Amino acid sequence: MADFKHEDVESLYEMLENLGSGHFGVVKKCREKSSGSYYASKFIKTRKCKGSRLGLDREQVEREVSILQQLQHPSIMRLHDVFASKAEMVLILELISGGELFDFIAEKEALSEAEAIEFLEQILEGVAYMHSHHIAHFDLKPENIMLLEKSMPNPKIKIIDFGLAQKIEAGVTFKSLCGTPQYVAPEVINYEPLTSATDMWSIGVITYILLSGISPFQGETDSETLTNVVSGNYEFDDRYFKETSEMAKDFIRELLVKEPKDRMTAVECLVHPWIKPLNRKQAVNRSRSSINMKNFKKFNARRKWKLSYNMVSACNRLCRMRLLCNQPRAEEDLRQCESDQEEECTSPVSLLRRRRSSCS
Ligand code: ATP
Numbered sequence: 485m486a487d488f489k490h491e492d493v494e495s496l497y498e499m500l501e502n503l504g505s506g507h508f509g510v511v512k513k514c515r516e517k518s519s520g521s522y523y524a525s526k527f528i529k530t531r532k533c534k535g536s537r538l539g540l541d542r543e544q545v546e547r548e549v550s551i552l553q554q555l556q557h558p559s560i561m562r563l564h565d566v567f568a569s570k571a572e573m574v575l576i577l578e579l580i581s582g583g584e585l586f587d588f589i590a591e592k593e594a595l596s597e598a599e600a601i602e603f604l605e606q607i608l609e610g611v612a613y614m615h616s617h618h619i620a621h622f623d624l625k626p627e628n629i630m631l632l633e634k635s636m637p638n639p640k641i642k643i644i645d646f647g648l649a650q651k652i653e654a655g656v657t658f659k660s661l662c663g664t665p666q667y668v669a670p671e672v673i674n675y676e677p678l679t680s681a682t683d684m685w686s687i688g689v690i691t692y693i694l695l696s697g698i699s700p701f702q703g704e705t706d707s708e709t710l711t712n713v714v715s716g717n718y719e720f721d722d723r724y725f726k727e728t729s730e731m732a733k734d735f736i737r738e739l740l741v742k743e744p745k746d747r748m749t750a751v752e753c754l755v756h757p758w759i760k761p762l763n764r765k766q767a768v769n770r771s772r773s774s775i776n777m778k779n780f781k782k783f784n785a786r787r788k789w790k791l792s793y794n795m796v797s798a799c800n801r802l803c804r805m806r807l808l809c810n811q812p813r814a815e816e817d818l819r820q821c822e823s824d825q826e827e828e829c830t831s832p833v834s835l836l837r838r839r840r841s842s843c844s
Pocket of ligand 1: 507524579627647
């Protein structure tokens, strides 16, 4: 079990600017007073009592902490320290300052498949490591793939947000309705047992988007997206895939497979000829094929717009609830509101975004 500190986090760390926010709290840059080193502190509101509508169950945060403690890999964000008080828990995390991978790529003029694969390979190595420790992430999506530093010559990938991650134990069936519609596998929507193969579906979706700038199952609404995922039907439309190699399409075809046990594993992906070419011809093929940058930039702009729209909607709801009137408490209330908002939703789509699960 994690070694939680019970003193005030601010007695050991100086809190600096906000880095981001999630459904259950904010993430701030901070400086460890003793060493002068910089970290990211993730504040997570916890439920005051079992029946409370606000915050996360303590056990869920403890699970996230315990999983992070088991993972030490260059492609995975590290946990440095953890604090617990009655109302919240604070995770002190490795500071990842290069922003999201998709934003970094969208700033480029052009990107060959070979260059895109350098990033994908790092993601796959992190995922293969995680899966070898019987841990599945269950929330792989562009927002959770960041760069340690973007000014380095070969930027390093970091997988973040282990809030939905689970230890997959032999003989224990795990089911969950968690995730983000665009990236979830059919077994999540069908409430069937989940395994590490569930992450591999999400990697298939991420790769598809990276190459074409379109999302394979995206519908007009979340419900339509979920229906498309369950049908498992998608295509490589020539309008978006004309610059894509056949090897890349084959790679995706082996991941977007409805039956989880028939999907490539992360280890198998790492030796797929698109990732590790078997001969010079295959290597040249990758360098000549490129990602559809014009469309990718459009996809990324829409994605960012949607993320800010969701944040603004949450704030508007907050205003309606008149929580913002009390300025000194605004930040703390925002954390509360976001988790409250989750609890208010009851549609199947909203269920997909909740941290709820069941084991049997
Ligand atoms: P979700 O709403 O997806 O459940 P969450 O509450 O679990 O989110 P995270 O996704 O872990 O929170 O973090 C929210 C945001 O904070 C991230 O999207 C990212 O921008 C920023 N962030 C998280 N961890 C770090 C880090 N270690 N370094 C820098 N920024 C970070």
